[in-house]
Amino acid sequence: MDFLTDKVIYISLFILIIHTIETLAYAVRLSGARVGLIASALSLFNLMVIVSRMANMMQQPFTGSLVDSAPSSNTLAFVENQYRVIIGASTIGTLIGIVLLPTFIALFSRAIIHLSKKGGSIPSLLKTLFSLEYIKRGLNQMHFPNRTYLQGISLNDIPKRLFLINMVVTAIYTIGVLSALYAALLAPERSSTAIMASGLINGVATILLVVFVDPKISVMADDVINKRGDYSKLKNVSLMMVTSRLLGTLLAQILFIPGAKYIAWFTKFIV
Template sequence: MEYVTERVLFISLFIMIIHCIDTSAYATRLSGARVGYLASAFSLFNVMVIVSRMSNMIQQPLTGSLVDIAGDLSYIDALVWVEHQYRFIIAACTVGTVLGILFFPTFISLFSRALFHLSIERGSIVRLIRKCLTPSYILRACKHITVPRFSYLKGVKFKHISFSLLITNTLITAIYTVGVLSSLFAALLIPQHASTAIMASGLINGVATILIFVLVDPKVAILADEVSNRKGSYAQLKAVTLTMIVSRLLGTILAQIIFVPAAYYVAWFTKFLL
C-alpha cells in the first residue's frame, strides 16, 4: 500500500499542475487586451489548452493503473478503495485551481511580457520557451510575483458578472474533471464491460471540450475583441475572467458530488449501448 500511496501522490501532483495551468490560461486574454496583442494572446491560450488536454490524456493510464492494482481486492473493497483514491485526486484538482487563482495576477504580468517577447521572436513559441528558461529570465520573472490584493477587483461591478456563464462553466468543468475517473470507476462496477466503459471517457471529455468552445469561449472572445477595439471596458473583461476562474473552482468542488453518480450513469449507458 505504501507504493500505491506514492503513486497517488504523484498522480495528484501531476493533475494539480494541469489544473493550475488551465486556470492560468485565462490570464492570457487579459494580458492580450492589456498590452494590445490580442491575436497573439489567443494563440498562446490555444497552446496552453492543447498542452493541458494532452496532459489530461497522459493521466488516463496513470489513474487507470489504480484500477488494476485494486484487482487483487474483493469487489466491495476495490470500489471503496478506488473511490477514496479518486476523491483525493479530485481534491488535487481543486488545490491546483486555487493555486492558479492565487497566482493569477502574477500570470497576467508574466503573460503580458511573454506576448511582447513572442512578437520579437516572430511568433516562435519554441524560441520564446527557450528564452524564458534561461536563468536571467527566470530571475526576472521572479521579480513579477504578485500577491493577490482586493485592489485587483477595482472597477469590477456586480452587473458585469454573468451568472449563466458561471453556471455553464461550473457544470462543464465538473463533467470534464470526472470524465476519466468516473469512466474508470464504472469499469469496476461492470467488469464484464470494462473496456467499453473506459473508452467512454474520451466521449465525455470530447463533449465537454466542444461545449466549452461553443457555449463559453465565444462570449469571452467577443468581449476581449470589444476591449481591444475600445468598445468595451477592461473592468468588464476582468469580471468575466474572474467569473470563469471562480466557476472552475466551483466545478472541481461539484465534481466530488457527481463523481459516483456519473460513474453509475456511464455504467448504465454502457449497458444501453450493448
C-alpha cells in the same frame, strides 16, 4: 490511509499542475487585451491548452492502473477514496492558479510582446522564457491578489448562465475519465465499453466549452482592444470564470459516483 499510495500522490501532483496551467490560461486573454495583441495571445493560449491536454492524456494510463492494482476486497471503496484525492488535487491546482493569476497576467503580457517581436516563433519564445534573466524578472513580478485587485467587481456584470455552464463543464471534464474507470468496476462485464466512454464525455465537455464559453470571453477581449469594452469588465468576468472553475472541481466530488452509475447504466444500450 492505506489508499494514499506513492502512485496516487504522483498522479495528484500531475493533476494539480494540469489544473494550475488551465486556470492560468485565463490570464492569457487578459494579457492580450492589456497589450493590444489578442491574436498573439491566442497563440500562447493554444500552446497552454495543448500542453495541458497532452499532460492529461499522459496521466490517464497511470490513473487507470490504480484500478488494476486495487485489492480484491473492498475494491469500490478503495478506488473511490483514491479518485477523490485526485479530484481534490484538481481543486488545489485551480486555487493555486487563481492565486498566481495577477503574476502571470504581467508575465504573459511580456511573453506576448516577445512572441510578436520574434515573428511568432514559439521555440524562440520558449528559449527566452526559460533564460536565467527572464526567470529573475518573473520572480520580481510575483505578487498575490489583494483588495485593490478585487476592486470594481460587480455581480451585475457577471453572465450568470456562462458562470453555471463553465462550472458544470469543468465538473464533467474533471471526472470524465475517473467516472468511466469507476463505472468499469460497477459493470465489469461491460468494463471496456465504460472505459472508452471517457473520450466521448471529455469530447462533449470540450465542445460545450468551445461553443458556449470561449467565444464569449474572446469577443469581450476584442471589444477591449477596439475600445468598445472596458478592461475592468473583462477582468471581472475572467475572475468569475476561474471562480466557477474552482466551484466546478468541488461539484465534481458530488457528481463523481452518480456519473459513474450513469455511465455503467448507459453501457447497457451499447453492448
